[in-house]
Amino acid sequence: MTQKPPPSWFGEQDFFLFNEGNYLNGYEKFGAHLVTRGDVKGTQFAVWAPSAKYVSVVGDFNGWDRGKNPLTPQGASGIWAGFVPGAQQGHCYKYHIATPHDGFTVDKADPYGFLCEVPPKSASVVWDLDYKWNDAAYMKTRKAKQTQDAPVSIYEVHLGSWMREDGPPYHSLSYRDLAPHLTEHVKKCGFTHIEFLPVTEHPFFGSWGYQTTGYFAATSRFGTPQDLMYLIDYLHQHDIGVILDWVPSHFATDAHGLAYFDGTHLYEHSDDRQGYHPDWGSYIFNYSRHEVRSFLLSSAMFWLDKYHIDGIRVDAVASMLYLDYSRKAGEWIPNQYGGKENIEAIDFLRRFNQTVYEKYPDVQTYAEESTSWGMVSRPTYVGGLGFGYKWDMGWMHDTLKYFEKEAIHRKYHQNDLTFRMLYAYHENFVLPLSHDEVVHGKGPLWDKMPGDEWQKFANLRALYAYQWGMTGKKLLFMGGEIAQRQEWRHDSSIDWHLLEHDSHKGILQLISDLNHLYRANPAMHELDNQPGGYEWIDALDSGSSVMSFLRKGKTLDRVVVVCNFTPVPRYNYRIGVPCPGYWKEALNSDAATYGGSNVGNNGGVHAEFLPMHGQPYSVNLTLPPLGVVFMHGTA
CATH class of the missing domain: 3.20.20.80 (Glycosidases)
Incomplete structure (x- = not known):
């Protein structure tokens, strides 16, 4: 949408804020803006080049003539600006700059430009950003969708x-x-x-x-x-x-x-x-x-x-x-x-x-911050x-290091998983399995998993279930949801044809069900980054490579997560729970629908008044091989 420029494109307040480091809306004045002066349509240009001896705009509108449309210094601000009649939407342009070095000139793309030519071409393009949005309902409610308890x-x-x-x-x-x-x-x-x-x-x-x-x-x-x-x-x-x-x-x-x-x-x-x-x-x-x-x-x-x-x-x-x-x-x-x-x-x-x-x-x-710098996500x-x-890059490194080990060795490395809870509330964490873990020879997540074909899928399902069960928000790079078998290649598509196979469709279904469980149960997200949202049931059964923990919400909603990281089913495995009644098996990563062996708890179990693990009640479970079960109850 063409706008009429003010008598002076920049005001003293613009110069002051820009040179002070607090000019927050520089895109409204810098760059290329379609304007009308009188009856003349054209483009207002502005660029910061404080050491330049001469600046002009070259482009489609002037035959790329370096002397035809010079810009004018704007006081002592270091800014050069000017109006170019006839420069219109879609015209390519650059800034021609005569530097302080005798005879040395450069043609530069616009640092504030809104559009560039398709690479490898490199000119900026005069472009208007007018667009009629239709997302008012989402924008009005988006804050609630992004808070710490969402x-x-x-x-x-x-x-x-x-x-x-x-x-x-x-x-x-x-x-x-x-x-x-x-x-x-x-x-x-x-x-x-x-x-x-x-x-x-x-x-x-x-x-x-x-x-x-x-x-x-x-x-x-x-x-x-x-x-x-x-x-x-x-x-x-x-x-x-x-x-x-x-x-x-x-x-x-x-x-x-x-x-x-x-x-x-x-x-x-x-x-x-x-x-x-x-x-x-x-x-x-x-x-x-x-x-x-x-x-x-x-x-x-x-x-x-x-x-x-x-x-x-x-x-x-x-x-x-x-x-x-x-x-x-x-x-x-x-x-x-x-x-x-x-x-x-x-x-x-x-x-x-x-x-x-x-x-x-x-x-x-x-913040993608990979060190122990303190209070990154604090005010x-x-x-x-x-x-x-x-x-949480530490969680990512430790978790993948654990899952890459053969199951027989995992009992010696359970601390790779339990260590995280020593710092879990120091920051507001996102648990990332990102693009960085599937490039540069690292291979896809599926291929990081040990064992035969069945065990690779089971381990991957267990990894995702463990990630969604842990405290912290979730992130997964594309391809992970279908068990991509090749390392990510930026110049190829995801291997969507893998979804012709049940084992890959099973991974996709698991991700869908994990997200549904995570979103539907307040215990799984309300206190994601607060100490009240997580409680160990048993972190010490390293001999069986089993760990169990409790996820809690602001109400009496409770979810117990039990992980068996060996290919050996565990029958009659008793753990403590906080309340009586029926504990529904809300999700089992070994379910047949995900490609698993369907070992589980027939929909749920009843708690018994047998105190265990510091809890007043306990349940007797069947733990699937290389599987994670989510048991839902209400205190």
């Missing part, structure tokens, strides 16, 4: 490889084509949320979006901004939340991007010991620069504002927190106090979370970083 079960998705059409390489479905298929699948599986791997524009498809160049641009590989809005709108209309993977930790070094933007290290540090990431070959943002903070904060606000995103997952938080991350002695610069903590990045993360929850109190933020006013949730 069931949050996340399906992690790489849009380019979830489902593909036959044809040339990278022939992915478009945003609009994905909408009905993805929505139907997520509804069938029972997930509450989808988390998209980064959809921000990125030059290299094989980076999965983590090497970003366009922090305000949805990747054009799958369609226009409105097409992505349609996908999100469609998901919202079907009661599915959307979380965006966001990467403020590092950015791509491609020549058309942010790197060395105006002939100086503008967005990144000039010293490679601070500004270059050795693991990913990318540049690290200079969080001490006020305008860089404005840029990143505006990016976060942009996705929440314009795309109705329900949550932001921040990638690689650990790499932001530590100056010595992946660096040897002498390869990093200590902070002003001589320590390894990145004080500016910490301040930025706190400011990011404060801003998100102030402006959008009905969304959540998630900033008590010294925390302010995230809503933290990924």
